[in-house]
Amino acid sequence: MEACTKVTKEWLNSMEYRELNFAREKLVINPAKACQPLGALLCSLGIEGCLPFVHGSQGCAAYFRSTLSRHFREPVAAVSDSMTEDSAVFGGQSNFIEGLRNAYAVYKPKVISVFTSCMAEVIGDDIKSYLGNAKEQDAIPRDLAVALANTPSFKGSHITGYDSTVKSLIECLAKPRQEDTINDRLYVVPGFDTYPANLREYKRLLKEMNAPFTLLPDHSDVLDAPNLGTYELYPGGTPISEMNEALNAKSYLMLQAYSTSTTSKYLKGKGVPVETIPMPIGLSGTDNFIQAIAKFTGKEVPEEITIERGRAVDAMTDCHQYIHGKKFALFGDPDILIGLVSFLLEMGGEPVHIVCTNSTVPFKKAMEKLLSSSPYGQGATLYPGKDLWHLRSLLVTEPVDMLIGDGHGKYAARDANIPLIRVGIPIYDRVNLHRYPIVGYSGVINLITMIVNTFLDEIDRASTDTYFELMR
Numbered sequence: 426m427e428a429c430t431k432v433t434k435e436w437l438n439s440m441e442y443r444e445l446n447f448a449r450e451k452l453v454i455n456p457a458k459a460c461q462p463l464g465a466l467l468c469s470l471g472i473e474g475c476l477p478f479v480h481g482s483q484g485c486a487a488y489f490r491s492t493l494s495r496h497f498r499e500p501v502a503a504v505s506d507s508m509t510e511d512s513a514v515f516g517g518q519s520n521f522i523e524g525l526r527n528a529y530a531v532y533k534p535k536v537i538s539v540f541t542s543c544m545a546e547v548i549g550d551d552i553k554s555y556l557g558n559a560k561e562q563d564a565i566p567r568d569l570a571v572a573l574a575n576t577p578s579f580k581g582s583h584i585t586g587y588d589s590t591v592k593s594l595i596e597c598l599a600k601p602r603q604e605d606t607i608n609d610r611l612y613v614v615p616g617f618d619t620y621p622a623n624l625r626e627y628k629r630l631l632k633e634m635n636a637p638f639t640l641l642p643d644h645s646d647v648l649d650a651p652n653l654g655t656y657e658l659y660p661g662g663t664p665i666s667e668m669n670e671a672l673n674a675k676s677y678l679m680l681q682a683y684s685t686s687t688t689s690k691y692l693k694g695k696g697v698p699v700e701t702i703p704m705p706i707g708l709s710g711t712d713n714f715i716q717a718i719a720k721f722t723g724k725e726v727p728e729e730i731t732i733e734r735g736r737a738v739d740a741m742t743d744c745h746q747y748i749h750g751k752k753f754a755l756f757g758d759p760d761i762l763i764g765l766v767s768f769l770l771e772m773g774g775e776p777v778h779i780v781c782t783n784s785t786v787p788f789k790k791a792m793e794k795l796l797s798s799s800p801y802g803q804g805a806t807l808y809p810g811k812d813l814w815h816l817r818s819l820l821v822t823e824p825v826d827m828l829i830g831d832g833h834g835k836y837a838a839r840d841a842n843i844p845l846i847r848v849g850i851p852i853y854d855r856v857n858l859h860r861y862p863i864v865g866y867s868g869v870i871n872l873i874t875m876i877v878n879t880f881l882d883e884i885d886r887a888s889t890d891t892y893f894e895l896m897r
């Protein structure tokens with residue numbers, strides 16, 4: 426039996442199995458993505474006084490909440506109208522109306538953000554007419570803001586759901602754009618970002634650049650709330666007053682391209698200027714961000730930021746030797762992958778396998794362009810639409826030095842006997858990583874610290890007494 430298991434394990438690591446694995450068509454094994462409503466929930470938590478409301482099954486709501494709760498180690502407030510078998514047959518209207526009535530009575534939100542799970546979408550529930558009926562029946566006040574987003578999970582992913590919900594909240598809360606009421610603010614949309622520290626870093630840099638801004642949405646005080654001894658149901662988020670003026674923004678800056686495309690299209694259709702830049706990871710990514718703010722304000726970049734950039738460059742120079750020529754595999758969402766690959770290329774790291782379950786044609790083109798721009802990107806292959814079982818085959822047949830991705834990568838990393846640098850979501854098995862930014866010049870230093878110290882730990886662990894050095 427033991428011998429048989431050993432043979433099977435060896436075969437799983439063979440090129441023959443890899444070819445069979447990549448020929449697989451009807452089965453997905455551990456895709457690197459979640460479903461649309463999870464992104465909708467993350468977005469909804471970033472608005473002041475907003476109650477996320479899942480129109481669908483309770484089990485779905487429990488999954489979204491537990492994922493975010495375990496990742497952030499914070500309570501995550503959301504309600505569900507708990508559709509069951511009878512709703513599947515007769516429609517979910519009575520659950521919807523009763524759910525809204527109870528949610529408003531108990532939790533007194535300033536706005537309710539409704540989004541759907543698979544069940545409601547499969548039976549074709551018309552949530553717009555249900556909302557009209559709920560107000561007709563006085564289940565909720567007629568002037569209560571209720572945003573509606575259709576987030577079917579049989580297409581798209583968490584980034585699509587996030588995008589649709591940003592749009593639905595602006596649609597619901599913003600006053601119409603009028604040329605004589607345009608404000609002076611830059612509205613910054615971070616995109617699907619699970620680092621409260623990233624959002625804080627954006628705000629800090631925007632303040633240092635003296636830019637009047639609104640971060641939309643902003644979950645930093647909700648998913649990294651202080652423990653002051655009492656529970657706050659609505660501890661932060663983008664102020665409603667600033668949501669009301671969202672269509673009167675002077676302009677928008679999108680910090681991710683692939684999780685904001687629907688919102689961008691909607692805003693442009695309303696005549697709002699929109700600029701989109703790649704997620705500000707790495708030196709050039711952060712430079713783009715700073716330059717975009719400077720272009721908006723028309724002011725020089727303050728000296729403090731130039732000094733801060735210099736520190737990041739110093740850290741890159743100090744540590745280049747440890748990353749240069751090392752081979753990496755990465756997996757995750759399109760925006761974070763573009764940022765991480767750009768950072769690795771700056772450091773002379775060599776991406777080899779890039780797995781993106783959520784890949785799109787524009788993302789593939791952008792990634793290929795990025796890789797071709799650097800000598801260190803020449804050996805990389807992007808695997809669009811592939812999952813973590815494909816990734817495992819890649820790691821065991823074409824070894825690399827390090828894997829970068831969320832906590833799900835730990836199994837493949839262990840099988841390939843390489844370290845995993847945890848970036849993204851979910852990360853259930855390490856603490857506080859969401860409290861360290863990976864964007865901005867601080868993010869450059871943090872990423873270098875994580876990657877290089879892990880390599881050095883590996884060297885120490887593998888060293889014999891002769892090579893167990895104090896200096897590395």
Ligand code: SF4
Pocket residue numbers: 460461462482484485488541542543544578
């Ligand atoms: S895929 Fe559909 S059924 Fe499954 S958790 Fe997501 S919304 Fe619910």
